[in-house]
Amino acid sequence: MREAGRIVARTLQAMREAVRPGVTTLELNRIAETCLRDHGAAPTFLNYPKPDSPNFPTVITASINHELVHGIPSGSRFLKDGDIISLDVGCNYQGFVGDAAITVPVGEVSPAVKRLIAATDAALAAGIQASRLPNTIRDVALAVQRSAENAGYSVALEYTGHGVGQQMHEPPEVPNWWPRNERRSRIRFENVTLRPGMTYAIEPMLIAGRNELRELDDHWTVVTADRSWCAHIEHTIAVTDGDPVILTLL
Ligand code: MG
Numbered sequence: 001m002r003e004a005g006r007i008v009a010r011t012l013q014a015m016r017e018a019v020r021p022g023v024t025t026l027e028l029n030r031i032a033e034t035c036l037r038d039h040g041a042a043p044t045f046l047n048y049p050k051p052d053s054p055n056f057p058t059v060i061t062a063s064i065n066h067e068l069v070h071g072i073p074s075g076s077r078f079l080k081d082g083d084i085i086s087l088d089v090g091c092n093y094q095g096f097v098g099d100a101a102i103t104v105p106v107g108e109v110s111p112a113v114k115r116l117i118a119a120t121d122a123a124l125a126a127g128i129q130a131s132r133l134p135n136t137i138r139d140v141a142l143a144v145q146r147s148a149e150n151a152g153y154s155v156a157l158e159y160t161g162h163g164v165g166q167q168m169h170e171p172p173e174v175p176n177w178w179p180r181n182e183r184r185s186r187i188r189f190e191n192v193t194l195r196p197g198m199t200y201a202i203e204p205m206l207i208a209g210r211n212e213l214r215e216l217d218d219h220w221t222v223v224t225a226d227r228s229w230c231a232h233i234e235h236t237i238a239v240t241d242g243d244p245v246i247l248t249l250l
Helices: 002-018 025-038 111-129 137-150
Strands: 060-064 067-069 084-093 096-105 161-163 170-174 199-202 205-207 213-215 222-224 230-232 235-238
Touching: 002 025, 002 084, 002 096, 025 060, 025 084, 067 084, 067 205, 067 230, 084 111, 084 230, 096 111, 096 230, 096 235, 111 137, 111 199, 111 205, 111 230, 111 235, 137 170, 170 199
Parallel strands: none
Antiparallel strands: 060 067, 060 084, 067 222, 084 096, 161 170, 161 199, 199 235, 205 230, 213 222
């Protein structure tokens, strides 16, 4: 998983270096596919299935501004100065998966947008810091939620991080919040006590406005209903008997 994570980190770095005004999201997808294949890794997202939907058509997800997650790269989608783009990629390498995402400013972005990205980074760091014994997944989720909400942002309720291993999506779900009243909540999660060797993706999705979401007609792209901007940053980590280890670093 460390090797798979390293390849994901290299791929994200290659895309980050290519982000500039005028680049299409399909070009970023091409860069990612080349990087994965050069390292002998297979793209996890390509052809990923979802009920009642076409399989996911590309190697990365590319989500711009008010698009939260799962944007589909396109040759007619050009990055503009002042945009932000979330780039998410996963790979399979020798039987194991790595999964990570970055949110990158395009050219010069406003101070408010820089703050949104920094807060998303901080929420991820809080989730990672909470990923230690004897905590539970609820502690991780609450660490992310408190960090995000204290900075003045809302979090996505319906989309979560997840266990990662030989599959991209394994139990448990790793939410970015926890219901205050678990019995009454419309959405519930299974709480799990952390154990050394557990590996999962933490992926805060912070929203500058309200956290009501919509899915576009392409069956994949998730946007904020009020078109407020959002950021999404992800690492796959391992729980140990000491500090958590980030697997998706160079
Ligand atoms: Mg993920």
